[in-house]
Amino acid sequence: MKPTFPLFRLPENVIVQVLQNLHSSQLLIFSLVSSKTKSLVTSLGFRAFTVFINISHEIGVMVHIGTLEHLSSWNLIFRNDSNDQNAEFDITCPISASFQFENKTFQPSTPFNFSNWLDHIRAVFCYNKPLHVFFWPGSERFEMVSLKNAMKNVNCLDISEGITDIQSRKILQNFKDLNELTLRSNPLKDTCEVQKFFIQNFEFIKFHGIYLLDDILLTNSEGVIITRPISQKQFNRFVKHWIRGSNPRLQNMSLSIDITNSVSGDLLLKGIPCDELEEEEQQEICQELSIQSDYMVVVRRNDGTSAVIASNKYENNIHIYFFTFY
Template sequence: MPMMEILNFSLSSKQTKSTVRKLKVDVYGIDVQINEKIQITVAGSHRVVLTFNDPNDMAPKAEFRWRVPSQLIPNPGFRFEQWPNHLLYIFNQPRIRNLVFDGVPCIQDLLSFRRTFDKFQSLTIHSTCPDHVAQEVLNNFRPKNKLVLKKHMPDIDHYITSNLDEIHMKTIIELDQLLIMNSNLISIRTPKFSSRDMNRFLKLWIAGSNRNLEVLGIVFESPPGLEMNKVLKGISHENVPDDVGRKFTDWRIERLSWVVYGGINIRRRGDGAIATIKYVADNRIFYMYVSPS
């Protein structure tokens, strides 16, 4: 059944809504993007994007994959918050997957809008968001698993200590902020850290900081790159030959894994966890992969 028919059928009655849910349509997630308009994307083999050009007009335009013409879907009397809830229900999704802000939002009252989303997995704030909007979003929207910041945000301490699975940031942070992050995956683009900072970080990791960390990636935006003799000063380490690989299991999906070849191994005191350090691109990109002993 084409997606347009599925959507229209689900809006006919409570019974047809339940019938569509039982179809178990192949959907990977439902995403919401907010700028001068609102878009709800149902991602899957039957991908569809519902676009709300006016927050006061709840009859969205539906855009489909594979060159199917865009069509307007009649509003059955829904307020906006009923649309994502309806889609979550009929497509058997527990929560919104990604909530994305990438410009000036068409919604004036973001705090009231926040109540639309009970739970969502990931929050992304793009550089196109005005500073005051980005800060308001950060203060009021709390993701369950993942935070992506693509602009500098001065007040992030309450977020980086909130046990998110993943944090991806393009911002200026201090080393002390990195040391209090509790995430499994941390990805940072920053001009801030020096070789001496990274040496201190590794020594504190060996002593027991960042115990949840499994993957760390840092891109240093301001040259020069790291001086590895300073990064490793006073640290017991082992150089791994380039043809020797270590397998790491993805903590998010156990059946997935990857192999890291070469690098430098260091060991944490106490539990014996091993971190493999890799640096590339003239030492301006630093990776650290952690596995149990």
């Protein structure tokens, strides 16, 4: 048969069936051919359930489509032609794309800039949720306002290791109204300014930098992950404060405790009224929350709210999961 095929001479239901045989990445390319092909792909009803944007010296748009059982994903890469990785990357200009691990670039019939690409992906794969953006070293080459304008609605931000404080501050100034924030360190000049992040009403904050007990006590987020270990004494004080009413929005927190200079974890709950959970209950909670724990207690605060403290000892650390039940 000829290498060409007059696809549009076929009835629409057959064209749809042909498209159902293609991977979603190929469907993206097909949707770029014309407005007709765009509407055909859109009509297939494939939905993206997450769109991650990775910004380093290039931009990667990772899209997951379908359901967990029938997952299809691809990573679309936007590169600048320039050999100099530090040269400014103007995302307002038309740009072609390629899939990760493929050198073959492609572009729509009408040239797209980065913002047009995102709009197209959102429209074709029915994605109207805010974006999850990761900044990596190299992202300095992008003009922040253009990025913000192109991505429009960003609610999850992850500033990775290796990004300078200046760049981090620039990112944080431009991307506000966040629900989730991940910071590797405190980019603000003064150490105590880290409280500015903890005090915000995020759904989730993950912090890898240095902090004090006072910082955690100010936390207004529903979910917290802090990676630097604190001492048993500090955690003990945190729980006592929580019982008295601090961190009213907190729902779950994950942290680790350094027990290098301690024989056991006895100091953890010293002076705190708590009940150990039955083995069966512990197993049930571990299963439900997908955690590992070798010891679990319930503490209650003065207003009646209870929380489970699950601990899991490994090497010189005790990993703590703190879950409240409202």
